Amino acid sequence: MLKKQLTPYLLVSPYLLHLAVFVAFPVVFSIVLTFHKWNIISPMEYVGLTNYVRLFKDATFLKSLINTCIFLAIHIPLQIIVALFLAEVLNQKIKFRGFFRAAFFLPVIVSGVVVTILWQQLFGYDSGMFNRLLVTIGLDKIGWLTDPNVAMTSIALMATWKNVGLYIVLFLVGLQTVPAHYYEAAELEGATHTQKFFKITLPMINPTIFMVVILSTIGGFSLFIEPYIMTGGGPLNSTISAVLYIYKQGFFYYHMGYSATLGFFFAMIILLVVMIQKRFVEKDK
Amino acid sequence: MKKVIFYLLLITGALIFIYPFVWMISASLAPENEISNLTLFPSTFTIDSYKLMIDKIPIGQSLINSLIVSSSVTLGVLIFGSMVGYALSRMEFRGRDLIFYIIIFTMTLPFQITLIPQYIIIVQFGWVDSFLALIVPYLMNALSIIMFRQYFKSIPQDLIDAARIDGCGELRIIFRILWPNSVPALITIGIITFMASWNEVLWPLIVIRDESLMTMPQLVTLFAVGGRAESQLGVKLAAAVMLALPIIIAYLFFQKYFIQSMASSGIKE
Structure with missing residues (x-):
């Protein structure tokens, strides 16, 4: 009988052990680290609030937050518009739907490293595909990755291309939950295609839109490998992301305390933003 | 028209x-x-670009490393995830709901907060430059536990009772009775976990320095940003193709499963 009562605890014990070592302890330790200066080799040194003071004066960190905002401001609307549009077309009675869906999904399954190396070539100033196309139709070249005003937009464009397939599929699932008789009733009333889209489709798939917003926000906050490979955060820090900056502070300069402070503070921002977004969703319901 | x-x-x-x-x-x-x-x-x-690339980096070794790491992580997540999922869905015990809420909470915890402390733990364990650093932190996954819990709830109690009468222990029930009846869940969780592990770059960059232990995306990343490609486009692209090919080939055969699995992971979050 005792053995029977113990069994569930035995089954969850590996999880609890793992949780303690790789989640609970790191969270507590990260808070401790924010009050210390440490390069891993010499002993930890208590520095009070120095790391926080430094963080609030850190122009590069502020820049990384602004870059994240620029990224999200382009990425989220673009992604929703493109995904919704292609999902709506896919939702018509068409042949080869499976093929098109699989084609749109291809970049989603391929490693971000591959996509970034590939787009680095497409964005090339002299020999990249985009500038060659621009020159062919008689326009000026664009410094996709070399112009500080453009580089973050370029990365957002690439990220949209990579991820939009996932959101097409999510929207397609959402669209198929809209009851067909809604559209039939609207057609009897003589509604146009546009009217049907804005009056029926859009309100019905609102939950999917919110889900896409939350997912791509979290994705945007995790941006790392794209600027790391393409630009190293440049030109002039115009593409440095928060995670890239945390990585540089920790593993280029071995500022463990400061890097942990950046990570802790950034995580709080993420939690706050996601909480606000979820509030919105609940209100909507 | x-x-x-x-x-x-x-x-x-x-x-x-x-x-x-x-x-x-x-x-x-x-x-x-x-x-x-x-x-x-x-x-x-x-195939000059490929020859040149193979001369410069141990791409074959990195493919094997990636396969070892991603397979171990996937197997671990399936085993441990189903154990916890089973306990949470099919057993009554004190603290069960608390554990469930903790699991939900860890899903919302941004990785940015644990990145540096986790690295320090790996250093303390002496796991830098070891596959343990790439595997052990990923053996548990909140999303997979929740998906197993949900799936196991749908399995008829009769099946479990019959196995108990035959004298099956709980582990045998999980792996001999529940697993054969949970193939869709195993495929979905398996694909999500394998893909996430396969595509991970940031963590390997932090804990692996020895080139012969690097995973494929890590090695290709360092090759692309370092000077070793000597600004030759061909070798960089060849490395990228090598990295993309295994997944694209798997995708050609199992695209339906890939799409369903990854879409369901999006919906669950």
């Missing part, structure tokens, strides 16, 4: 998503001086 426009739109869309990959493969097989021509058909096809 409307149909024609739809098809034109879809074909244009499909080309935008597929063409860059086709170009990448073709360019990796083109002579270096023809890559910037953007044509899909260079004057000759050559």
Whole structure:
């Protein structure tokens, strides 16, 4: 009988052990680290609030937050518009739907490293595909990755291309939950295609839109490998992301305390933003 | 007429998503001086870029490393995830709900907060430059536990009772009775976990320094940003093709499973 009562605890014990070592302890330790200066080799040194003071004066960190905002401001609307549009077309009675869906999904399954190396070539100033196309139709070249005003937009464009397939599929699932008789009733009333889209489709798939917003926000906050490979955060820090900056502070300069402070503070921002977004969703319901 | 426009739109869309990959493969097989021509058909096809790349980096070894790491993580997540999922869905015990809420909470915890402390733990354990650093932190996964819990709830109690009467222990019930009846869940969780592990770059960059232990995306990343590709496009693209190919081939055969699995992971979050 005792053995029977113990069994569930035995089954969850590996999880609890793992949780303690790789989640609970790191969270507590990260808070401790924010009050210390440490390069891993010499002993930890208590520095009070120095790391926080430094963080609030850190122009590069502020820049990384602004870059994240620029990224999200382009990425989220673009992604929703493109995904919704292609999902709506896919939702018509068409042949080869499976093929098109699989084609749109291809970049989603391929490693971000591959996509970034590939787009680095497409964005090339002299020999990249985009500038060659621009020159062919008689326009000026664009410094996709070399112009500080453009580089973050370029990365957002690439990220949209990579991820939009996932959101097409999510929207397609959402669209198929809209009851067909809604559209039939609207057609009897003589509604146009546009009217049907804005009056029926859009309100019905609102939950999917919110889900896409939350997912791509979290994705945007995790941006790392794209600027790391393409630009190293440049030109002039115009593409440095928060995670890239945390990585540089920790593993280029071995500022463990400061890097942990950046990570802790950034995580709080993420939690706050996601909480606000979820509030919105609940209100909507 | 409307149909024609739809098809034109879809074909244009499909080309935008597929063409860059086709170009990448073709360019990796083109002579270096023809890559910037953007044509899909260079004057000759050559594997020089691949030869050069293989000379410079241990790409074959990294493929094996990635396979070892991602397979171990996937197997661990399936085993431990189903154990916890089973306890949470099919057993009564004190603290069960608390554990469930903790699992939900850890899903919302941003990784940015644990990144540095986790690295310090790995250093303390002496796991830097060891596969343990790449595998052990990923053996438990909140999303997979929740998905197992949900799936196991749908399995008839009779099946479990019958196994108990036959004298099966709980582990045998999980792996002999529940697993054969949970193939869709195993496939979904398996694909999500394998893909996430396969594509992880940031963590390997932090804990692995020894080139012979690097995972494939890590090695290709360092090759692309370091000076060793010597600004030759062909070798970089060849490395990228090598990294993309295993997943693309798997995708060609199992695309339905890939799409369903990854979409369901999005919906669950």
